[in-house]
Amino acid sequence: MIKKILLVLMLMVCASGADENTKKGEVDHMAIAIAMVYDGKYDTAKSELDLVDINSPELDRAKYYTIKGTLASKTNQHEQAVENFIKAIDETKKLVYVSPKEAQDKKRKYLFKIGSTSKVVQEIKIDPEFERNRQIKIERLYANLSQSYYKLKEYKKSVEALDLSGENGRNKSGLFAFRADCYWKVGEHSNAMEALNYGYKKFSDVQLLKQKYFYLSELKLYKAAVETAKVYIDKAGKKEDDYLYLAQMLIQAKQTEDAIMILEEGKMIFPSNPTFGLMLTNVYLKKEMPHTGATILENTANIDQKYLKDSVEAFRQVKDYSHALYLNLHVVDQKDNIKQKIAMHLERGEFEQITGLKDAMMRNGMHDDENMIYVLAYSYYMVGDYENAEIYLQLINDNDLFQKATIIRKNIEKCKVNPRECV
Structure with a gap:
């Protein structure tokens, strides 16, 4: 929107006509600057503006400051943009109508501002078309000023300028989202909601509903947020992110059953998205229904194999070892x-099964994993193979594991002296 308004402003100042000096063959630096801004040649535009005689009584100051503000905005010099847009507004307000006949009179051609001491001031006439165009320019300048204030994070001033921009501040639904954002950032939450409500009533833009339920959820008004989100989804169409966000709000609001219903529905509508299954798994785990959670996680792993390992762990946690080993x-x-x-073998005390995995462990480079080496040594100890237990205990250097290994060595010595102690 800002780019469009800036372009309109430049076209309007171009259309205001060349200075008298241009007619005499002199260079119109402002016209060149406008063209350079339009072409994105900002350095050249600045150079041309620097050549403008700001003390000239013929200078159209409203045009000059408009171009300077536009250039500053384009080059992200927002403080300068604010300064120049304010000056442009002030100068535009001072402009008075001069008829074509008066414009030809050289004695009167400089009298363009209210407050002049010349007798011509008494002859000023009100021209409706001139006043209408002046107001349009002022409102567009306020629209640009609003954007520049926003860039400077002066959100309150941004809204104030937007209020003065007339239709330019109300003719698009996005402007109400913008207005709400400004209010929200300064903590005026009720004004933010009012802006969204008014904008939605005027434009029926569902994006305003989306912004509203985000705000409501941030305020922890989950019931209102959920109701708004449901209206949004119904009107905007079913989208994955909206279902997930709504489910998350329901979970935060402790409306678990509703969250499950939304997630199940989303899972059916978007079967290739594993996030629905993951969230459902977590919900069921919190409901102390781990087996149901594990089953859903298995289904999720069928969608995305990277969750297969987690699925195995889920069934191990519920001690469904046979299914866990199958998935493994x-x-x-x-x-x-x-x-x-x-x-799993360790939890079930199946130490021979663990020692049977020794070759597979070594083939897959697990001889550097001291935790696994300790488990292997311990398993050999438990099945009475003290010789192999000693071999793998000697590979342990980790302090904590070494202390445990020392205890096993002592037990092995006892077992060798009196095997009955190890029965």
Whole structure:
């Protein structure tokens, strides 16, 4: 929007006509500057503006400051943009109508401002078309001023300027979103909501509803946020992110059953998105329904294999080892595969199964993983293979594991002296 208004402003100042000096063959630096701004040649535009005689009584100051403000805005010099747009507004307000006949009179051609001591001031006439165009220029300048204030994070002033921009501040739904954003940033939440409500009533733009339910959720007004979100989804169409956000709000509002319903619906509508399954899993875990959560996670792993390892862990947690081991067969990463097998065998006291995995462990470079080496040594100890237990205990250097290894060594010595103690 800002680019469009800036372009309109430049075209309007161009259309205001060349100076008298231009007619005499002199260079119109402002016209060149406008063309350079339009072409994106900002350095050249600045150079041309620097050549303008700002003390000339013929200078159209409203045009001059408008161009300077536009250039500053384009080059992200927002403080200068604000300064120049304010000057442009003031100068535009001072302009008075001069008829074509008066413009030809050289004695009167300089009298363009209210407050002149010349007798011509008494002859000033009100021209409706002139006043209408003046107001249009002023309102567009306020629209640009609003944007520049926003860039400077002066949000209150941004809204004030927008209020003075007439239709330019009310003719698009996005301007009400912009206005609401400004109010929100200065903590005027009720004004932000009012702006969104008014904008939606005027334009029926569902994006304003979306912004509203975001704000309501930030205020932790979850019930109102959920109601608004449902209206938004109904009008805007079903989108993955909106379903997920609504479900998250319901979870935060402790409306778990509604959250499950939304997630289940989203899961059916968007079957290729694993996030619905992951969120459902977490919901069921919080409801202390881990087996249901594990089953949903398995279905999610069918959509995206990277969740297969987590699915195995979920079934291990509920002690459904047979199904966990079945799923483990499909875990591609061999290190993860073996570690999960070892964890399940260890929980079940199946030490011979662990020692049987020794070769697979070594093939997959797990001899550097001291935790796994300790488990292997411990398993050999538990099945009475003290010789292999000693071999792997000697590979341990980690302080905590070394202390545990020392205890096992002492037990092995006892077992060797009196095997009955190890029965």
